[in-house]
Amino acid sequence: MVDFIEISVVAVGTFLAMSMFSTLYGKSSPLYALAEESYIGFATGLTIIWNIDYIWKTGIVNIMAGDWVLLFSILLGAMMLMRVHPKYGYVARLPIAIVLGAQFGLSLRTIIFTGFIQQISATIVPLFTGGTQTLIYNWTIVICVIFMLTFFFYTIEMKGALGMSARFGEYLLYIAFGAVFAQTFMGRLGLVIGFLQSYTIPDWKTPYLLASMALVLALIMYMDRAGLLEKLTPEE
Amino acid sequence: MAEILKNRQLQIIVMLLSFLFVFLPYFLNVPQLNTASTKLITITSIVTAFTVALAVLAQFRRGINIINRRSRGWYFKAYMLMTLVLMLGFSLISRETGPYHWVMFAVVNPLSSVNYGILAFYMASTAARAFRARNTKALLLLLSGFIVLIYQAPLTGAYFTGFEPIALYLGSTFGLAAGRMFLISVTVGAIVFGVRVIMGNEPSVLGLSKEE
Amino acid sequence: MMMAKDSGGILKWMAEYDRRYVYLVLFLVMVGPLLRPIGMPISVSPDTVQYYNVLQQVQPGDKVFFTLNTEFSGYNEIQSGIIATMRVLVEKHARIAFGVAHVEATVIPELIVKAVQAEMTANDYQYGRDYIILGYIFPNEAAVAAGAQDFHGVVTQDWLGRPIAGTFLDEIDDWEDWDLIADFTTGIATSFLINHYALRGTPMIMNCIGIMIASEKPYVDSGVLLGLLQSMRGGAELEFLIGRPGPGLTAMDGFSFGHYALIIFILIGNVGYFGYTRQQQMRVDREAK
Numbered sequence: 001m002v003d004f005i006e007i008s009v010v011a012v013g014t015f016l017a018m019s020m021f022s023t024l025y026g027k028s029s030p031l032y033a034l035a036e037e038s039y040i041g042f043a044t045g046l047t048i049i050w051n052i053d054y055i056w057k058t059g060i061v062n063i064m065a066g067d068w069v070l071l072f073s074i075l076l077g078a079m080m081l082m083r084v085h086p087k088y089g090y091v092a093r094l095p096i097a098i099v100l101g102a103q104f105g106l107s108l109r110t111i112i113f114t115g116f117i118q119q120i121s122a123t124i125v126p127l128f129t130g131g132t133q134t135l136i137y138n139w140t141i142v143i144c145v146i147f148m149l150t151f152f153f154y155t156i157e158m159k160g161a162l163g164m165s166a167r168f169g170e171y172l173l174y175i176a177f178g179a180v181f182a183q184t185f186m187g188r189l190g191l192v193i194g195f196l197q198s199y200t201i202p203d204w205k206t207p208y209l210l211a212s213m214a215l216v217l218a219l220i221m222y223m224d225r226a227g228l229l230e231k232l233t234p235e236e
Numbered sequence: 237m238a239e240i241l242k243n244r245q246l247q248i249i250v251m252l253l254s255f256l257f258v259f260l261p262y263f264l265n266v267p268q269l270n271t272a273s274t275k276l277i278t279i280t281s282i283v284t285a286f287t288v289a290l291a292v293l294a295q296f297r298r299g300i301n302i303i304n305r306r307s308r309g310w311y312f313k314a315y316m317l318m319t320l321v322l323m324l325g326f327s328l329i330s331r332e333t334g335p336y337h338w339v340m341f342a343v344v345n346p347l348s349s350v351n352y353g354i355l356a357f358y359m360a361s362t363a364a365r366a367f368r369a370r371n372t373k374a375l376l377l378l379l380s381g382f383i384v385l386i387y388q389a390p391l392t393g394a395y396f397t398g399f400e401p402i403a404l405y406l407g408s409t410f411g412l413a414a415g416r417m418f419l420i421s422v423t424v425g426a427i428v429f430g431v432r433v434i435m436g437n438e439p440s441v442l443g444l445s446k447e448e
Numbered sequence: 449m450m451m452a453k454d455s456g457g458i459l460k461w462m463a464e465y466d467r468r469y470v471y472l473v474l475f476l477v478m479v480g481p482l483l484r485p486i487g488m489p490i491s492v493s494p495d496t497v498q499y500y501n502v503l504q505q506v507q508p509g510d511k512v513f514f515t516l517n518t519e520f521s522g523y524n525e526i527q528s529g530i531i532a533t534m535r536v537l538v539e540k541h542a543r544i545a546f547g548v549a550h551v552e553a554t555v556i557p558e559l560i561v562k563a564v565q566a567e568m569t570a571n572d573y574q575y576g577r578d579y580i581i582l583g584y585i586f587p588n589e590a591a592v593a594a595g596a597q598d599f600h601g602v603v604t605q606d607w608l609g610r611p612i613a614g615t616f617l618d619e620i621d622d623w624e625d626w627d628l629i630a631d632f633t634t635g636i637a638t639s640f641l642i643n644h645y646a647l648r649g650t651p652m653i654m655n656c657i658g659i660m661i662a663s664e665k666p667y668v669d670s671g672v673l674l675g676l677l678q679s680m681r682g683g684a685e686l687e688f689l690i691g692r693p694g695p696g697l698t699a700m701d702g703f704s705f706g707h708y709a710l711i712i713f714i715l716i717g718n719v720g721y722f723g724y725t726r727q728q729q730m731r732v733d734r735e736a737k
Contacts, residue, residue, distance in 0.1 A: 009342040017346035024357055024471045033309060037316040039347035042339055043552070044295055045323025050551040050584040051288040054591070059282045061604045073279040077286030083443070084293055090242045095283055096442055097247040099590075101254025102280040104430040106593050108255075109262045110643035114672055115423030119416050122670035137409055144413030152421055174373045176414035178380030179406040180662045183679070185363070186388045187525060187658015188356035189706040190680030193478050193699045194524025195349040200482045201698070234302075234309025274597040281590035281602065331554075331608065340555050345520045348552055352521035356706075360474050361467040364713035368721040378718075382711065388681060389707035390490035390700045400491065407661070412669055415662035 002204055010205050014212035017195070022220050029220055030232035144172050248436040255434050295320075380406050462720030470713055477709045481701030488701055495668075496685040499675030502628075502653050503533065508541035510627035511620065513650075515586070515641060516546065516553040522634035522657050523556050528683025528696025529655035530632050531563045535692055537630070538567045543616045544579040549586035549637035554607060557581045563694075576615040583607025592640035596623040596648070623650045635660050646672050655682065 016038060019031035055077070063070050076095040083092035123145050125138040147169035150162060158166050199209040223229045240246060254276065261273040299313040326336035369375040386392050387403030432438050506512070514534070518526070537544055546557040561568065561579075573579055585603050586592050595602045599620045605611055619625060623645045629652040631641055638654065646652040646667075655677035656664050667673040677686060681703065684696030 005338065009338060012342040013346040016343060017350045020347055020350040021354065023354065024468065026468065030309070030312075033312045034315075035347055035350075037312045038319060038343050039351065040295075041316040041319030042323050042343050043348070044292060045320040045327075046340075046344065046551045047288055048292055048320075048324060049327040050554060051285045051587060054285045054584060054587050055282055057605050057609070058278065058591070058602050062601070065604075067601075069275055070279065070282070073282035076279065076283045080283055080286050081289055083290055089443070090238065093247050093443060094241055094250060097251040098254045098276075099280050099283050100433065100441065101251035102258045102276055103284075103589060104434060105255040105258030106277065106280075106589055107643075108427060108430050109259050110647055111423050111426060111639075114639075114643055114647050114667070114670075115419050115426075118670040118672060119420050119423075119666055122666065123416065137405070140405075140409035141413050141416075144410055145417055148413060148417040149420070152417070171373060171376060172410060173414060174376040175380045175406065176410040176662075178377040178382070179384045179403075179411040180414060181363070181377070182381045182384035182388060183407070183411070183661045184659045185356070185359050185385070185710060186681060186703075186707070187661075187679045188353065188359055189478075189703060190525040190658060190699070191349065191521055192353040192356045193482070193702045193706070194527060194680060194695070195346070195353050195521075196479055196482055196702075197695055197699055198345075198349075198524060200479070201695075206483060232309070234312045235307045270597070274594055274601065277590050277597070278594040278601055281588055281594055284588040284590055337555070340552075344552055348520040349524050350521075352519075353524070357471045357474060360710050360713065361470040363710060364470050364717045365467070367714045368718050370721075378714070382714070385707050385711055389704040390681065390684070391488045391704040393491035394489040397491070404493070408665070411662045412665045415664070416666040416669075419663065419666050 007208075010199065010208045011212075014199055014205075014209045015216065017199075018212045018216040022216055025220050025224075027220075027224065027229050028233040029223065029229050030234075031216060031219060033234050144176070148173055148176070244436075244439070244442075247442055248434075251442070252434055292320075380410065459720055459723035462716045463724040464720070465716075473709050473713075474706060477705035478702040481705060482699070485698060486701045488704060490681075490684060490688060490697070490700055492685045492688060493678070493682070495676055495678060496682050496689065498668075499653055499655075499677045499682070500686060500689045502651070502675045503536045503540075506537060506540045506542050506628060510540075510542045511616065511625065512537055512542045512544050513626045513629045513645075514544050514546045514557075515549065515629060515631045515633075515637075516556050517549040517586070517631060517633035517636040517638050517641075518556070518657075519550050519552045519634060520556075522632075523553070523559075525657050525680050526632055526655050526677075526683055527559075528680055528694055528699070529677045529686055530560060530683070531694055532683060532686040532690055532692065532696070533630055533632075533655065533677075534560050534564050535567055536690055538564055538571055538573060541571060541578075542628075543577075545617060545620075546579070546581045547585045548583055548607075550634075551584055554583055557607075578616070580612065580615050580617060581607045582612070586637040586640070589637070589640045589644075592637055593644045596644040598622065599625075623648050626650050628653070631655070633657070633660065635663075638664075642667060642672055653677070 016035045019029075020035040020039075022029050023032045055074075059070050059073050063074070076098060079091050080095040080099075081092070082088050083096075085091075123142060125142065127135070127138055127142065130138070147165055149169070150165040151169035151173060153162070153166065156162070196209075199205050220229075223232070257276055258273055258280075261269045296317065299317050302313040303310050303317075323336070323339060326334065326339060330336060363381075367374075367378050367381065369378050383399060384403045384406055386396075387399040392399060429438070433441050514537075516523075516530075523530070534544075546560075548554055548556070558581075561581075568579075571578075582603055583606065585595065591602060599617070599622060600612075603612060603617075626645070629641060629645055629650055631638055631652060631654045633654060634657050638656075638660075641652065652673055653675040654664060654673055656679070658679040661676070661678050664673065664676055668676045677683065680696055680699060683694075684700050684703075687694045687696045
């Protein structure tokens with residue numbers, strides 16, 4: 001037996017979702033604005049809640065357990081908030097310097113391996129041993145990486161062999177973009193289908209989805225004909 | 237005190253020290269140094285969580301400005317601010333059940349899904365209008381996209397197995413190479429940018445103007 | 449010249465039709481099969497087999513970090529892979545800790561646990577002993593890195609504020625103590641997990657959304673990641689491999705039709721382009737000369 005709360009979740013959810021989809025009609029609408037502002041408001045609230053939660057659990061709880069060093073995190077965090085103060089904004093500079101330094105340290109100590117060295121070494125593959133398929137794959141990868149990279153050399157003039165290499169790299173990039181586009185479309189399609197699935201399974205949800213679609217479409221068409229769309233939509 | 241906090245050189249030195257304190261212990265196996273470095277990383281994670289407040293404040297200011305100006309549709313901004321405050325209140329009641337839980341599934345879930353899902357429609361419409369074999373490059377893009385699309389449709393993959401090796405080849409060679417090339421480029425860019433910041437050549441990142 | 453003008457009708461429509469037809473058709477071909485499923489067959493890609501083989505190596509009692517780097521939207525796309533992976537892990541009696549990198553995902557573990565409730569009950573899963581929900585523990589890179597070096601220095605309580613002391617997480621000190629990271633991602637903290645866990649040697653597999661496939665494949669190829677499950681289709685293939693149909697396989701009919709719809713629209717666009725737009729352009733060029 002489905003209870004009222006579950007029904008209200010589906011009814012409100014489908015209505016708001018269809019209101020957001022109403023942007024596909026091609027014109028701004030108050031229904032879209034309602035959905036958009038609902039999302040911004042609630043999601044921002046959610047972000048505040050969970051970041052406070054993190055500060056509490058990682059900072060305050062540990063401080064109360066005797067890890068006094070973490071008091072610095074609260075002090076530096078409070079200094080960071082001064083960033084918005086027109087007169088005392090400079091107070092935030094110190095925590096910004098500490099945080100930026102640490103974050104660059106974290107990032108640089110690892111990406112040089114995962115994003116550079118390991119990628120280069122993975123490109124150095126056997127080009128003369130292995131089965132036919134492996135050889136075709138390996139040759140293609142090596143050729144693609146070399147020629148595609150030359151396309152992105154912006155600091156030197158592209159002429160002669162380098163220019164030809166860059167032009168060839170550009171053609172290879174187009175082939176890659178075709179494959180990447182298809183993969184991206186697959187993802188977005190999966191996303192919509194997954195969303196629709198959550199409102200068609202189990203069966204009792206489907207009428208709410210269809211009713212919301214019809215209701216939002218009818219409202220948008222009515223407002224369009226009555227000239228209300230622009231009038232009721234917020235200014236950009 | 238104010239002069240010390242405003243000092244640009246001091247800021248760059250603090251940033252450099254902070255950088256080294258995180259960077260070096262990773263390569264040196266000194267337990268005490270590692271412990272101290274981990275503590276600095278934990279502090280950084282907490283301080284970074286504070287910065288969310290700055291974004292929220294900006295959101296609030298913008299909303300209140302619109303409301304004060306009574307711009308067209310200002311009431312939507314008032315509604316947005318109200319939902320923000322409501323969410324904070326709901327979280328205090330319970331996060332497992334109650335209104336917080338209701339909002340998560342009735343509002344946040346569908347809207348988050350549609351927010352990104354709608355791109356499928358835009359992508360389809362754009363592809364239908366732009367994927368035209370106008371020249372050799374467009375033809376290459378079209379052909380490779382076409383083959384991968386056909387393979388990705390599970391039905392074709394199951395019945396017309398001829399597409400599979402070509403599509404896998406395109407994804408595992410051209411697609412992989414493009415991904416790798418971007419990864420290497422981004423990494424080199426990030427390293428160069430990081431070094432420039434640490435050397436004090438990117439003052440804007442620290443909230444400084446060039447003259448300071 | 450006249451021909452081009454006269455043949456305007458259908459060819460002109462094919463070149464310049466209203467984009468809302470694309471939206472409408474795409475919507476219908478996705479909703480239709482969900483309301484009336486057909487149950488078409490699918491093929492399994494080598495990448496999914498590789499991911500499946502890693503899962504098969506999980507031993508009873510292994511500690512698995514189940515990380516959700518996703519918003520609700522991403523969850524909808526990869527939920528089939530998430531649920532199928534969870535089923536395998538529960539059936540293998542792994543101990544599972546859910547960590548979250550997006551505030552929206554804080555309630556997703558609840559959906560996952562609900563989806564595999566039958567298996568969890570059958571395997572006598574108990575909160576704290578066999579699984580735990582940690583909540584939002586990856587707000588930024590520093591948090592991920594600190595957790596990799598000193599887990600209990602960063603994570604002290606579960607998502608509802610209950611202490612984690614006394615749970616199986618007592619056995620975790622740093623990155624070395626995890627037997628596997630199963631990451632489900634739209635890209636939020638994934639690079640941080642790769643950099644601070646997988647690079648050091650923690651075994652890691654991933655189920656990513658479609659847009660990330662090209663950017664994550666190099667990590668599999670270079671050996672940093674052990675397996676990559678791709679988008680919803682990868683999830684459906686995993687469901688097929690483990691013999692447990694779920695949301696992925698149910699969605700595959702609409703998935704096929706959605707792809708075909710796009711292919712047809714691209715074909716129509718090209719016929720319109722060569723049959724009308726290009727003719728018009730050539731005519732204008734000739735007249736200009």
